[in-house]
Amino acid sequence: MRIVGIALLSLCSVAVHGQTEIDLADGKATFRGNCAFCHGITGGGGRGPVLSSGRFLHGSTADDIKNVIRSGVPGTTMPAFEFEKDELDHLVAYVRAWSAPSAKAASTAPIVGDAAKGRQVYEGSGCAGCHRIGSEGSVFGPELTRIGAGRSAEYIRESLVNPSADIPEEYAGVTIIARDGKRITGVRVNEDTFSVQLRDASQNFRMFQKDEVQQVAHETKSLMPAYSSLSKDDLQNLLAYLDSLRGDLNAGAGVKKEKGIR
Amino acid sequence: MKRAAAIFCLALAPLLPAQNVTYERLVHALDEQQNWLTHWGDYSAVRHRDLKQIDTSNVKNLRVDWIFQTGQAGSFETVPLVVDGVMYLTGGNGFAYALDARSGRQLWMYKHSFPPGRKGNGVNRGFAILGNRLFMVTPDANVVALDARTGRLLWQTEMASFNNGQYTATLAPLVIRDKVIVGISGAELGIRGFIDAYDAATGKRVWRFWTVPAKGEPGGDTWLADSWKRGGGSTWMTGTYDPQLNTLYWGVGNPGPDLYGESRKGDNLYTCSLVALDPDTGKLKWHFQFTPHDMHDWDAAETPMLLDLKWKGRDRKLVVQANRNAFFYVLDRETGEFLMGKPFARQNWATELDAKGRPILMKNQEPSPEGSQVCPGLAGAANFMAPSYNPETKLFYFAVREQCDVYYTNAPVYIEGRPYWGSVSRGVTEEPEWGLLKALDPLTGETKWDYRYFHAPWAGTLSTAGGLIFAGDNDGYVMAFDAKTGKNFWKMYTGNPIVNSPMTYMVKGRQYVTMPSGSAVLTFALPE
DSSP: OHHHHHHHHHHHTOEETTEEHHHHHHHHHHHHHHTHHHHOTTSOOSSSOOSSSSOOTTOSSHHHHHHHHHHOOTTSSOOOOOOOHHHHHHHHHHHHHHTSTTSOOOOOOOOSSOHHHHHHHHHHTTGGGTOEETTEEOSSSOOOTTHHHHSOHHHHHHHHHOGGGOOOGGGOEEEEEOTTSOEEEEEEEEEOSSEEEEEETTSOEEEEEGGGSSEEEEOSSOSSOOOTTSOHHHHHHHHHHHHHOOOOTTTTHHHHHHTTOO | OHHHHHHHHHHHSOOOOOOOBOHHHHHTGGGOTTOBOSTTSSTTOOOEEOOOSSOTTTGGGOEEEEEEEOOOOSOOOOOOEEETTEEEEEEETTEEEEEETTTOOEEEEEEOOOOTTOOOOOOOOOOEEEBTEEEEEOTTSEEEEEETTTOOEEEEEESSOOGGGTSBOOSOOEEETTEEEEEOBOGGGTOBOEEEEEETTTOOEEEEEESSOOTTSTTGGGSOTTGGGGOBOOOOSOOEEETTTTEEEEEOOOBSSTTOOGGGOSOOTTTTEEEEEOTTTOOEEEEEESSTTOOSOOOOOSOOEEEEEEETTEEEEEEEEEOTTSEEEEEETTTOOEEEEEEOSOOOSEEEEOTTSOEEEOTTOSOBTTOEEESSOTTOSSOSSOOEEETTTTEEEEEEEEOOEEEBOOOOOOOTTSOOOSSOEEEOTTSOOEEEEEEEETTTTEEEEEEEESSOOOOOOEEETTTEEEEEOTTSEEEEEETTTOOEEEEEEOSSOOOSOOEEEEETTEEEEEEEETTEEEEEEOOO
């Protein structure tokens, strides 16, 4: 018995931030099962923000991060999680270990590029026809007010050159082929076994019963065109501009409400 | 004065007429087509009724006749009983009601009393009846007997110590002769499962069958070390019964921890199995394990339906089950012999079943620390929603979930009353889920027709002699289909996912169909 006790003690003595390796392994398992899907298996970001850079959007203390996990982030896809206290402690310790001074964290260097020129690329490429920043632009596509805070640069780059790589469910494209052959494309608001409701590019709701149309086609490609033809510099500058967008979460809330977007 | 007071009291405590639902009536429940006397409608769970007032020609006129609002939050999973014009149902969270089955008006209400500090929320799936007594279980793992005439509590017995919510119960009991047979839930929290029988008159426990054998008992060697003590094996759905063979059939849940198998190496009997028991003693007659050493939560709680069919030229007594693991099974219910197993949904975990029905596993189907994508998902290709069988079309009708998950695994720590899962699963979001209403030939496992739902369903089916299959989907539609072709004749949007199975009954010459949705009981009929 004594020997086991000593063995455990020595195992427990390898501590990071006061956490044992066992605790961190527990945090890792919790992270992989609950968080990695959006934040990447090593915290590099994806649909959710980067967690390995040391920059946390809502504060970097353990309590700040716990608050975000417990309450979620309203207006984003980050839900509230119910973890037991020790589970949450281990999870947060695991996440914070990435940005510990001793850890080789992911690069925190800002995106190379000229954000001012990038803004011109944004304005010149018709992006505002679908997206909006604050209250400027359209509500057809995802809001970009805080895109730099919420997505990794790699994710934004992929969304520009290959937007079909990851289509958020709330922006799934649907094309209705009417009985007369007419096609109506829009973002899916609702769909069930018998009916489908869309928001078309003019922000009008369109409603269909499936037995009254020829076909309901689910777009496998994003409704956003791929901007792969941008020059290398334009792309880099646009990326720098988008990465700089870290505005207030509620900046465009009024427009969204006005347009009936959930 | 005295006399006036007596009359007054009588008026305060009205009595419903005596029901006198004898065991003989339960055995012959299908002879009372107007009633619905057991959770599954009868002991065999065919869920087919010889009622044809509502048929393929007039079902388009079906409309809501009455709505009863329970006001109870939570998933509404009860299947009501109907006995001679009175509907008895449980409402979740310890509530239960008796209603006038023609009008939906409440006759009495019962509220289970929870000890202080005990959470009283939880789903419930319904009543069993014997004589004038109704039996239900509660979220805090009690069996309760009520007077069917008044809703008065007659007795209450704790099945297992509550242990901070570790032991719970949700199923509708099954009455056999003078015994109330019930099961337990909690495999997700580290319980050791069982099936119990209680004396209907006194509430005293008569026998217990442990679904996880102890070390040294037959099957005990299928558990590593002491893992059997928290081995799971919930029995959270009602079984079926063959009165001639005097055999009880009960599906057993998954082993625990759900997604972590290292600590419980072995086949883990009798989890994910069908057990055949002697209802008088609780002794095991035979067992068949669908998923040995399960790590995907694919329990075997789905309805074990009893069918007498000509199997390869010979009349045989069969038990069939569309299992959560995506295979449809046919067994001989006298011996437990495996006769057939065919996949009915997408699956990527077993290459095939061997001659004895044991799955031959594919590679990389086990949950992993990095996540393994496996079909079906954790909720299974089938689940608690009831199937039905139509003796005219000779088809088995059931709801299929087409959905896959990424399964993670990790060694869990046991703490009383807390999840003991061994990690988590999440949906594969790169591909949408969907569902099917499927009509399957139970003799071949082949699909005769199917009807696609936009989302994976949680609602069962009902078959009627009107040539109809009633069903529900997860967007909230109650629907009626042609039993022969799968053509959709009728639908109604109820505004809440349907997590239930429809039933039908008749009062004073009028046929009704009931399907709860949200916190309401919706009852449909043709216009008068």
